[in-house]
Amino acid sequence: MIGLLTLAIVTPIIGSLLLLLIPNRDGSKDGLIRTLAFAVSMIAFAVTLVLWASFDASASAPAFQFVERSSWIPQFGIEYYLGIDGLSLMLLVLTGFLTPIALLSSWHSVDKKIKEFSIFMLLLEASMIGVFCALDIFLFYVFWDFVLIPMYFLIGIWGYDQRIYAAIKFILYTMAGSVLMLVAIIGLSWLHQSATGEYSFDLLKLYELTIPQGTQYWFFLAFTLAFIIKVPLFPFHTWLPDAHVQAPTPGSVILAGVMLKMGGYGLIRFAFPLFPEAALYFAPLLATLSVIAIVYGALVAMVQPDMKKLVAYSSVSHMGFVILGIAASNMQGIQGASYQMLAHGVSTGALFCIVGMLSDRRHTRLISEFGGLKTHMPRLTAVMLIITLSSIGLPGMNGFIGEFLIMLGAFKWDPRFVVVAALGVILSAVYMLWMFQRVFYGKVTNSHNKGLPDLSFREWAIVGPLAAAAIAMGVAPNVFLKPMEPAVQRIVDRVQSRQPLETAEAVIPYSARPKPKEPDRKPQAPSPKPRPASIEVAQ
């Protein structure tokens, strides 16, 4: 009996293998391939829904459910270890939800080498699901790195004019952060070995390690660097505009909708709970960078002439909120960050879909080329309005819940950050509404815009569910928040209630080999500012 999580991972892989068998050199079987790929992704989505339905969201449920565990490389304690809690569950559902939509949006915008395209998309989905399920750090890293390969090909083959530059930049930049994380992962396993005599990459076992302060800081930085490059957090964000703009629409949807969330997820699941003292020490730095990202991303988005780049920079700004929530490290903050990840996935995915629809029709993404689209495409305008409001964070839409919770949590931690972050809320309204006005309202200035077709049935199937999800998430947030609550509570407890630090003398010694170069690991002076007593975790 195969476990549900393995089923979720394997379904897209089997789908891609099936696709491999269909000969399609002449392109005659395009329709069959597209349908098959879509069907496979819907099956994967169904599996994630089943997971959601059978998930036990009560506080007394075990920390991780649907656990599957078998030995993989026993000599090093590496296991094939899967399990989900509320946080990963919701991200899984998001992945399952967005992939069919992305595939649907590719039916018009991608017209060559459909077979390979679908194979890469399905492999990408499998790998992303694996990232969110893995409880063995090695397995997590394998999936994390593997995600890069299909995405690289997707951007590089089916992208726009500067796709090769964007693809190489994307993969090298992300990989550079990831490999440093690999060093830290290996270091963790060795620490565990020194402490307990056996290697382990089991996340739950590693949670119990007491890591000396200096080491902890370096490891935390290594992990965090990999994750904040992925998020992306200022100033490690410059791969994003290029990758997003040059990627084909379905690639952008998946990239913005799911892959960026992997960074946030990594911070919440790995970096913060594994290294709590370091996390609390560096949290102000992270928060500073995040508020800079919020405002900076918004300002730069405002002046973009290219719609897709505007949405890309808006992602930088919105993900800044996520990092702020995580840095706050309290219940509201992390709840908000998780919710914002979900909300942003839906709304930005929708934005890219719509921008893609516009660019398919006119083969340009410049705002100046559009104008007055409302007259001829009223339905598209309506949907775009819904999505715009969702992205801005209008109460009643999904964006509001996330941003509000984050600012609440951050305010309880350190009010100064919220003051700047609130600016970001205003600015996001500025750039989104301004773009909306220039593109959809006003007079039809460009004659090419006159005869454009409104939403087709397929396009309704793409944006309809997204808009519905945006509204549903805004009106009934508890449906989505409740499963995440126990998980977030555990993580917050873990991060906040950490014992005081070990001193440098308690460093667990490595083997007695002489080292030619003393690793530069001076312990930082422990001086966490006394946390304001206003952090109250609801019990």
Add this chain to the structure above:
Amino acid sequence: MATALIVLAVGSIVAGYINIPHALGGHTALTEWLTPAFQATNCGAPVTTGELAGLALENCEPTEAAEAGDHTGLELTLMGVSSIVALIGIGLATFLWLRNRQIPDRMAAQYGGVYRLLLNKYYVDEVYDATIVQPIKVVSTEGLWRGFDVKLVDGAVNGAGYLVSGVSIVLRLLQNGSVKTYAMSTFVGVVAILAYYLWR
């Protein structure tokens, strides 16, 4: 347009009628009906669950003091003054704009500057545009986007790439195909190793 105004007018009359204050013989029904709601939001037990957990709220008793005291004189004065000012305004507007059109035109021509200032809403929008919107736009475009993001941050990223390829192109030249150079490099290596041992 007129229909909307008619509806609004009727609505205003109804709302005013419901809320006629005690001074004129009414019961301020609307105000009394709404009062408990305001008390409830400001005073209550502390919320312990959900998103607003931890926020402390005031815990106060519903006040009856709001009803105490006789405010009739104040109410009548306020009503009277506001009504008179409104009537003066209606009268002035009728006089100037309906009956004697030439007076406002002459005033506009005579006090041109003030007229334009008032016509353009004190130029508030333009001031906003010039002092806030345009600078932000310019700063964002030239400074943040083109200057900082593209040149500095992205430049650093691309610079790392250029650094590696630059070093590569230079080092590549060392490989010049001459066996003597290769042997020399081997020899340099030997010397380096021996030097290391000598230095210890």
Add this chain to the structure above:
Amino acid sequence: MMSSAFDAVIPMLCVTLAGLVVLLAEAFMRKDEKMPIAPLGLIGLAGAAVASVLLWDRNTESFGVVSGDNFGLFVNLVLVAVGALTIIFSTQTVERDGLPAGEYYAMVLFAIVGMMLMGQATDLLVIFLALETMSIAVYILTGIRRDMQQSTEAAFKYFLLGAFASSFFLYGIAFLYGTTGTTNIDEMSTRIAAQSMSGNPMILLGIGLLIVGFAFKIAAVPFHMWSPDAYEGAPAVITGFMSTGVKAAAIAAFVRVFLKGLDPMIADWAPILWWIAALTMIVGTVVGVAQTSLKRMLAYSSIAHGGYLLAGLVAGNEVGKAAILFYLAAYALTNLGAFGVIALIGNRERANDDLRDYAGLYHTHPALAALMAFFLLSLGGFPPTAGFIAKWYIFSAAIGSGYYGLAIIGVLSSVVSVFFYLRIVVMMYMTDRDARPVPAPISSLAMGGLVVAMLGVLYLGVLPTRLIEFAQQSISTIF
């Protein structure tokens, strides 16, 4: 099985026999008779593989200088795989380029004998003997295309510099003998441990010179300068053979000598090797970035991989030794696969190894492009390939010994190397097909070899447990 004094050398004897038969077969072959010579080589290799498997865990020894321990047998099996793939890929090139078949295959087989001996020898002089056997065969193979000036030049350079380095090696052996009174590795370690020799200048010199000799063979910086030229001049299959087999043999001997024989003095030679490893990793990847010839690019990549192997050596712990063995196996499959593709793309007049020759390969030969992309991803260290597991294993060893700096240099140079590996992928997949010489049709045998290599890399990437177990078993016998 009846045990005799020859047990440990049986694998080598199989291969030698095959080589001799091949030589004779060609001598007695009539002018236009087509005899399948390649299968003879494969049979010999198969025999060696079977013998190695049968000798597993039996810890035999021959003549006091050849040891049939698991370590040597593991290396033997890797070399058998290397040889088999080389021969399979050679079938096409030999015919196409008009190479003298008998000599070619015989040299390959004799080189393998030398490599096997290097992996199994427990005496410094025998190692030197094996080194020369292997080297001479490889020199000949480098220059086997006598009609190409580039090949001859490459072979000659390799020969000259090889002789130069060998002399250092021999001198080092002399010093070591002078101080310890023995050339036997086990004996040496006992004697060094017995009397503390740390300050002794002669033994230090000996160690230093020995490092030079080994480092040359592995193409470690700054002794690497022969390798780009030699790799570029040799036929592509031979380059693959050289980069995997020679490196495997040299590292095996390196490990044996330094981590067994000179182990008590690790504090003296580890710092030097640290620097060599770091420089090799950096120079290998950085200079590879600027290359436009594929063979040269992969030559620099091989240099970098030698650096990773050296990092495992520097780590010097149990994990490191097993990691080196695993890395050799993974790297052999991957690199030979990549060079196999290069070999199949070329034709008689041109080696077709310029980057632009791969433009749009995806459109004309999708299978070949996919295989090449897969091998390149494995070289870059992406999961789920063997290359990733191998890199993780080596870096795990380095970190376990506390060499964080080396690990960081290693992973970052991995990232840089991904750049030039991906450049080939970009050429194949992301550029359009433009007019260039179409490669000759690929024989199904060669394609089969490529697929086998790919499956091997994938298998080792997803289920490496078995091989890790074997590697660990190999270490426990001698260290």
